[in-house]
Amino acid sequence: xxxxxxxxxxxxxxxxxxxxxxxxxxxxxxxxxxxxxxxxxxxxxxxxxxxxxxxxxxxxxxxxxxxxxxxxxxxxxxxxxxxxxxxxxxxxxxxxxxxxxxxxxxxxxxxxxxxxxxxxxxxxxxxxxxxxxxxxxxxxxxxxxxxxxxxxxxxxxxxxxxxxxxxxxxxxxxxxxxxxxxxxxxxxxxxxxxxxxxxxxxxxxxxxxxxxxxxxxxxxxxxxxxxxxxxxxxxxxxxxxxxxxxxxxxxxxxxxxxxxxxxxxxxxxxxxxxxxxxxxxxxxxxxxxxxxxxxxxxxxxxxxxxxxxxxxxxxxxxxxxxxxxxxxxxxxxxxxxxxxxxxxxxxxxxxxxxxxxxxxxxxxxxxxxxxxxxxxxxxxxxxxxxxxxxxxxxxxxxxxxxxxxxxxxxxxxxxxxxxxxxxxxxxxxxxxxxxxxxxxxxxxxxxxxxxxxxxxxxxxxxxxxxxxxxxxxxxxxxxxxxxxxxxxxxxxxxxxxxxxxxxxxxxxxxxxxxxxxxxxxxxxxxxxxxxxxxxxxxxxxxxxxxxxxxxxxxxxxxxxxxx
Ligand code: DGJ
Numbered sequence: 001x002x003x004x005x006x007x008x009x010x011x012x013x014x015x016x017x018x019x020x021x022x023x024x025x026x027x028x029x030x031x032x033x034x035x036x037x038x039x040x041x042x043x044x045x046x047x048x049x050x051x052x053x054x055x056x057x058x059x060x061x062x063x064x065x066x067x068x069x070x071x072x073x074x075x076x077x078x079x080x081x082x083x084x085x086x087x088x089x090x091x092x093x094x095x096x097x098x099x100x101x102x103x104x105x106x107x108x109x110x111x112x113x114x115x116x117x118x119x120x121x122x123x124x125x126x127x128x129x130x131x132x133x134x135x136x137x138x139x140x141x142x143x144x145x146x147x148x149x150x151x152x153x154x155x156x157x158x159x160x161x162x163x164x165x166x167x168x169x170x171x172x173x174x175x176x177x178x179x180x181x182x183x184x185x186x187x188x189x190x191x192x193x194x195x196x197x198x199x200x201x202x203x204x205x206x207x208x209x210x211x212x213x214x215x216x217x218x219x220x221x222x223x224x225x226x227x228x229x230x231x232x233x234x235x236x237x238x239x240x241x242x243x244x245x246x247x248x249x250x251x252x253x254x255x256x257x258x259x260x261x262x263x264x265x266x267x268x269x270x271x272x273x274x275x276x277x278x279x280x281x282x283x284x285x286x287x288x289x290x291x292x293x294x295x296x297x298x299x300x301x302x303x304x305x306x307x308x309x310x311x312x313x314x315x316x317x318x319x320x321x322x323x324x325x326x327x328x329x330x331x332x333x334x335x336x337x338x339x340x341x342x343x344x345x346x347x348x349x350x351x352x353x354x355x356x357x358x359x360x361x362x363x364x365x366x367x368x369x370x371x372x373x374x375x376x377x378x379x380x381x382x383x384x385x386x387x388x389x390x391x392x393x394x395x396x397x398x399x400x401x402x403x404x405x406x407x408x409x410x411x412x413x414x415x416x417x418x419x420x421x422x423x424x425x426x427x428x429x430x431x432x433x434x435x436x437x438x439x440x441x442x443x444x445x446x447x448x449x450x451x452x453x454x455x456x457x458x459x460x461x462x463x464x465x466x467x468x469x470x471x472x473x474x475x476x477x478x479x480x481x482x483x484x485x486x487x488x489x490x491x492x493x494x495x496x497x498x499x500x501x502x503x504x505x506x507x508x509x510x511x512x513x514x515x516x517x518x519x520x521x522x523x524x525x526x527x528x529x530x531x532x533x534x535x536x537x538x539x540x541x542x543x544x545x546x547x548x549x550x551x552x553x554x555x556x557x558x559x560x561x562x563x
Contacts, residue, residue: 037195039278039318039345039370040419046345047419048278048370050121050195054415057195057371058404059123061088061350062378068095069110074379076118081393083404085411086195087115088123088349088373094139097177105184115193123196123349123373126181128267129174130203130260132284133298135163142173149173152211162205165259165300166215174263175270186275196371197277198349199268202284202323203260204300210256220244220255228258231312253299257309260300265314272316280319281310282349285326288334304338311343323350323375324360329429332360340367350375355399359427359484362403362499366425366486368418374400399479406498406553410527417488417496426451428464428483428501448472453487454509455495458560460487461505469545472503485549490557493520496532497547498555505546512562519543520559532557 040049047054060082062075067089079087089111097103108124115122127137135143135151142149148169152160163170178199185194210216221242229236232254234246243251261281268279283301291297291305302310302320310320322339326332340346346369351357353374364372377400393401407414417423430451449461464483466473475481485499497504508515522543523534538547538556547556 035192036276037192037278041345042419044342045368045419045421046370047415048195048345050192053412054419055195055370056365056407056411056415056418057086057121057123057347057373058084058407058411059086059088059349059371059373060084060353060377060400061125061373061375062090063376063380064090066378066380067092067107067111069107071378071380072110072114076114078378078393078397079118079120081397082377082401083408084120084377085404085408086121086123086371086373088125088198090125090127090201091181093126093128093137093174093177096181097139100139100141100173101176103177103180103184105181105188108181108184109188112189112193116191121192122194123198123371124181124185124194125198125201126178126267128178128200129163129170129263130200130300132202133162133204133206133300135161138163138170142170150213152205152208152216153213154208155212157212160205160207160211162207164211164213164216165256165263166211166213166219171263171266174267178267178271179274182271182275182277185277194277197271197279199264199271199279199281199317202282202298202301203264204284204298205256206298209252209295209299211259216259219259220251225258227312228254228309231308233308249293253295254306254309256299257301257303257306258313261302261306261310261313261317265316268314269316278318279316280321280347280349281314281317282321282323285322285324285335288326288331288338304335307341307344319345319347319370321347321349324348325350325352327352327357332357333363333430336360336364336367336369340369345370348372353377353396353400355395355479356482358396358399358403359482359500361400362425362484362486363427363430365414365418365423366427370415399482402500402553406555410555412530413496413527414486414488417490422489423486424453424455425484425486426453426462426502427485428481449505450483453485455487456489457493457508457510457512458495458506459509460485460495461507463503463505463546464501465503466501466550467503467545467548469541479551493560494558495560496555496557497549498553499549500551500553501549503546503548506558506560508560508562515562517560517562520561522547522556522558524554524556526555 037050040047131137150164150167152162152164154160223240224246243255247254281302283303284298286297286303322335324335346367348364351374361372450464451462453460466480480501483501485502488496522538524536524538525534
């Protein structure tokens, strides 16, 4: 054997050894990864992987004071009714650490046990230093010791009802408690009932644009950290330029955001080092179209204008999420668009639970959302104490339940198709009406299209409302203006549809445009254990005037062909 071939053989052997090692390691990594919930990114799309496959959270958040064992009897019947697969429950710092360094996980354990009994996953909300911008969930031993756990100062030196992000002992205590929580979950939740953890709740401050305490002021005047400059693509005019010099009118806001995000980033990172579940921070959002300046909104949270600051200051936070209580549909949709970014998975952890907003569940899915969760969905009274006497579902519960009961059997299929970019949705009010060609309008006045979805090979012309064979009916109930449709491309000329209060008419696009076409088959049914099970074939009046979805959502699988 020549020296050269010996060297070659050795190189090969080393390569093979490396390959085996790499394969071995990647197997171990895979094994670890697939057992933990995790966020996976593919190109510009995201999925929450649960048990190794994409998952869609059909969520509901309980009222703030409902995650106590005594209240759970008014939680579970609501969750069962709603067909949720994931419940968002707070963990109260004041309950979990009643005495400094003494942790009580009894309530968390009850949540885990009962969630498993009800076959749902949990998202745990760490009500720690911040809850809606205040320190109200801090344990008493902290509240009674403001010298160590101070609030912010306003510009005129007043105590603000908001914890200071510069309070080192608060940060240390929060980290210690959060690490204890994550360590407990690591041991107590090997089944991964908990999918995701929210770190703090709507952090920031309402009463003052920033902390003006002496400690804060010192940092405000100090040079802006290089990471913050880089994140905002700014250069300091001089070597020791402070926040005002760099950011001018935005300085107070950006400064506050940076240090709130840094605080929360440190809490999240410490918790993840113990148990690396995906983590998110939620924002009390500013007006997405005409925000006030100077801000009248809560400053500090992940608002749309400060994404780069949050991403740089808190890299352990996987998702920046909007709490959407916006009643104007245009603003609601704008918020979905703003938080659906290539560097951020869309997740709506809180939203309005009323029927009129239930269609936005579809709008969120159409923007790749990994989950959606109306707020306050239990049978306790929302703003008073005590349990509601009659467990009567309100119209908001009915609407959410209708959404979720259709999606529950096919959650995995929808999540996978969405991750593959195969899903489009449309909801009433999403776009300006796009009237069709004049001659078709004249031929059939009810043929007005509200929205066209361009699919592979086909256009889906969608009209919202209530329909008889030929005609759109005058809207008599508000729910009828609540149209929604989801279309998934299953294969060539094959689609899955579901929706409410809409009609869909297909026509070929691209090279087949203008050709005669028909349904080859239209099946109404549902997924069972991963396979679509038809219960009837739709034909005649059920397809000749378009596919019509009314008050009760159906799931329809269609094959189309052109002649
Ligand atoms: C947003 C908060 O994040 C929730 O905890 C709750 O307070 C709702 N607002 C409103 O009730």
